[in-house]
Amino acid sequence: MKLAELQRYFAAAATSSSGAILGLEEVFLGSDSLSPSARLGIYNRGYYYRLLDALASVFSETKRVLGDARFEQLGLTYLSRHASEHPAVERVGRKFPEFLRTLGPAPDPVLADVAALEWARLCALVAADPATLARPESLEPAHFPDARLRFVASLQCLALDARALRVVEGGAWPTSEPARETGVAVWRPAHALLQTQLEPVEYRALRAALGDAPMSYVCAIFDTGKGQDDEERAFLALRGWFSRHWVEEVDSCGP
Amino acid sequence: MRRAPVAQQALSHDGAATCPTAAVVRVGIGLRVPHYDAILQRGISVDFAEAISENFVARGGRARSVLTRVRADRDVTLHGVSLSIGGIDPLSESYLKGLVELAREIEPMSVSDHLCFGTFGGHYAHDLWPLPYTEEAILHVVERVQRVQDRLGRRLLLENVSSYVEYRQSVLDEWEFLSEVVTRADAAILLDVNNVFVSSKNHGFSGSDYLAGLPRERVHQIHLAGHSDAGGYLLDDHGSAVSEPVFRLYEEAILRFGPVPTLLEWDERVPELAVLEAEAERAGERAQRRLGRQTGTAQRGEHEAR
Numbered sequence: 130m131k132l133a134e135l136q137r138y139f140a141a142a143a144t145s146s147s148g149a150i151l152g153l154e155e156v157f158l159g160s161d162s163l164s165p166s167a168r169l170g171i172y173n174r175g176y177y178y179r180l181l182d183a184l185a186s187v188f189s190e191t192k193r194v195l196g197d198a199r200f201e202q203l204g205l206t207y208l209s210r211h212a213s214e215h216p217a218v219e220r221v222g223r224k225f226p227e228f229l230r231t232l233g234p235a236p237d238p239v240l241a242d243v244a245a246l247e248w249a250r251l252c253a254l255v256a257a258d259p260a261t262l263a264r265p266e267s268l269e270p271a272h273f274p275d276a277r278l279r280f281v282a283s284l285q286c287l288a289l290d291a292r293a294l295r296v297v298e299g300g301a302w303p304t305s306e307p308a309r310e311t312g313v314a315v316w317r318p319a320h321a322l323l324q325t326q327l328e329p330v331e332y333r334a335l336r337a338a339l340g341d342a343p344m345s346y347v348c349a350i351f352d353t354g355k356g357q358d359d360e361e362r363a364f365l366a367l368r369g370w371f372s373r374h375w376v377e378e379v380d381s382c383g384p
Numbered sequence: 385m386r387r388a389p390v391a392q393q394a395l396s397h398d399g400a401a402t403c404p405t406a407a408v409v410r411v412g413i414g415l416r417v418p419h420y421d422a423i424l425q426r427g428i429s430v431d432f433a434e435a436i437s438e439n440f441v442a443r444g445g446r447a448r449s450v451l452t453r454v455r456a457d458r459d460v461t462l463h464g465v466s467l468s469i470g471g472i473d474p475l476s477e478s479y480l481k482g483l484v485e486l487a488r489e490i491e492p493m494s495v496s497d498h499l500c501f502g503t504f505g506g507h508y509a510h511d512l513w514p515l516p517y518t519e520e521a522i523l524h525v526v527e528r529v530q531r532v533q534d535r536l537g538r539r540l541l542l543e544n545v546s547s548y549v550e551y552r553q554s555v556l557d558e559w560e561f562l563s564e565v566v567t568r569a570d571a572a573i574l575l576d577v578n579n580v581f582v583s584s585k586n587h588g589f590s591g592s593d594y595l596a597g598l599p600r601e602r603v604h605q606i607h608l609a610g611h612s613d614a615g616g617y618l619l620d621d622h623g624s625a626v627s628e629p630v631f632r633l634y635e636e637a638i639l640r641f642g643p644v645p646t647l648l649e650w651d652e653r654v655p656e657l658a659v660l661e662a663e664a665e666r667a668g669e670r671a672q673r674r675l676g677r678q679t680g681t682a683q684r685g686e687h688e689a690r
Contacts, residue, residue, distance in 0.1 A: 132515075132521050133472045136513075140513070158550045163586075168548045172511065175511055216508060217466075218508075255444075283445075317445055
């Protein structure tokens, strides 16, 4: 076998979720105490349980809700379908919330939101530090309509069932609260993670701003035809984005 | 091969030995999350720290603050686990770019990764899978090491991995393979003595033969760690203190390779920072005794004062 073929064969054995790989004896040496199959089994167990540990460290509340056995079962199924795409091991869980969402009505769909929030918290935690922080004065009136905000890398913005927030905060499960969608922002100003709920209009505006929309578009989201009230809400929201250190830079030049 | 004088090592790319005359065995520990608060508060007491590259590339927050804090008064090594230098997948350009940037910023005393493969079909195994010891594999790895060294502008240290299986196609012993790769690529060796011991038991070779087969001048750093008996084989789990047989092999290594900087790894059931530091110091003292020199804080202090 050529090197490439050997590596593909090894990887197939080390990551197999079904166990049966034919012809191991022809490729690998065994001994009296350990057959080639037993030796490859060491790598196979190492592969899955190392990644399962990584999932558990990121999705600790999801694991608490599911219980150890169910989490292991779902985690191993997930890992057999989604190999890691990132050099850092904890990133293996990137698609785990979506995987839980596709499981259907059981377990509870709120669980996927719990996982999504835990994933957002990880992303905020490991994000690069901002080079600078922008001040509100950077938004010059003359350039305001076309200006765009560049946000710090740690800022995560997502919509989820508010019940998921209670769970991640250590609340009981299952919850008797009614379903209610809310916007959530997660960020890390220094070392500590912070998160806050967002009113629907502020959530939409922040999503737009994160999507590179100009300020004229972002502010128009607050427009309900109530004039000064709308302006005030937009002003307060924008001021909050700066005061929470979400804005790294103001781009006045446009795209 | 004649042993390179320590002074010559001091001029090496990676700056592994920075004290040509004192011949002090410098000891280090790995930066691990459970110790972050303590490190931010008081730094570390040993000579250097190892940062797992993947945990710091393009990252900020507490991890980066810890690295900055340590680097303020200690040397740092960057040690990777995901380069997959022997893999058939292309080297990850984004990871390499991040590593180059991190190295430029941190100015580490060495940059290292493992002589193995850990990628498959664009995915990461997050494991250190062994290579077949063949001429084809040597050519493949050497070309990739040279490319990485060109990007880094410095020599790469390659660590021998512990292994549980051997390929029928291998035509060289592991130490011959390692020696050929680093010599042809003009790279260096990060010799993990625990890995040598674990693999020697798992495959039935002599750890002493392994050490004797390595080019002296290319061993620039040593790793020590604990392992466990998994019943039928030894498992390299980094979850305990260094065992006595590994320490004895380490002393052999120190006699052969000289006062090489030595790092203690501990990844499972991680003890308090002070315990880890004491264990690293213990390794340094054993090495120093074996070299027939006085060890201890005073000598280390003199070295730092210079």
